[in-house]
Amino acid sequence: MTDWPRLSDAYGSAEGVPDLLDRYEADPEAVSTELVDRLCPMYDTAFSASFAALPRLLGIAAGRAAGERLEVLYLAGAITRCARSSPEAAQMGTLEAAAFCRLTEETLTTPMTAVDYVFLLQSWMAFQGAEVWDRNLENLAEGEHEVDCPYCGVMLTIVFGEEGHFASSEDYANPKAQRSPLRPIDPAQAGGAVQQLYRRALADGQRVVAHGLPYMFGQAVCTDCGTELSVLDRRA
Ligand SMILES: [Zn+2]
Structure with missing residues (x-):
C-alpha cells in the first residue's frame, strides 16, 4: 500500500492525491489543471507522489478510448522524464514505463492532430528513456x-x-x-x-x-x- 501522507506533491503533503485521482477518473475536465499543477507543474517538475501515482494513471489511461487518454499519457510521460534525474524515483523502482510504452504505441496509430501526435511521440520517447528526444520533440509542433x-x-x-x-x-x-x-x-x-x-x-x-x-x-x-x-x- 502506498503511504500517501508520507509522500509529497507540489502543494505539500500528498494525503489528498488518491482522492484527486478518483475525481480525475470520474471527471477529467474538471480536475485536469489541478492534477497537472500538483503532480507535474509546467510538465517539468515531479515529486514522490507523482512517481507513486503512475500505476493509477496507467489504469486510468488503459480504461479509456484512445482519443481520451492523450492527456494522461502526456502527464505520465513528463513524470517519467523527470524520474530519470530523481533519486526518489530510483528508490521506488519500476515505473510502469514498458506498459505505458505499449499503450502509447496503440494510441499513436489513431487519428489525431499533428500537435497532439508530436506531444504523444515525446511521451513515447520518455517511456523508452530516450534522452534529448523526450524533451525536444514538442518543438516540432512549433x-x-x-x-x-x-x-x-x-x-x-x-x-x-x-x-x-x-x-x-x-x-x-x-x-x-x-x-x-x-x-x-x-x-x-x-x-x-x-x-x-x-x-x-x-x-x-x-x-x-x-x-x-x-x-x-x-x-x-x-x-x-x-x-x-x-x-x-x-x-x-
Ligand atoms: Zn557563429
Missing part, C-alpha cells in the same frame, strides 16, 4: 527551436515548418534577415531515434511530422560566422 553557435555563441533560430527549413540569427520575419539552409539528416542512414520516429510517423500517416523530423535535428550553418553545426549535438 516548427522551430533555438541553439547557440559553438564558435561565436550567437543564438540561432532553427526553422523547420511552413516558413521553410533554415537557420537565422536575426528575426526571420524580416525579409532582409540572413538565412542559411538546413541540411536534413537522412533517416535511412541515421538509425536510432531519428529512424524510429520517422518510420513511425509515416506509418501513422503523420507526413508533416515525418518530414519535419530530419530538419529539426539536421546540420545548420551559423549565419554570423559560417560555422557548420549539428543541431542534435547542440540540443543534447
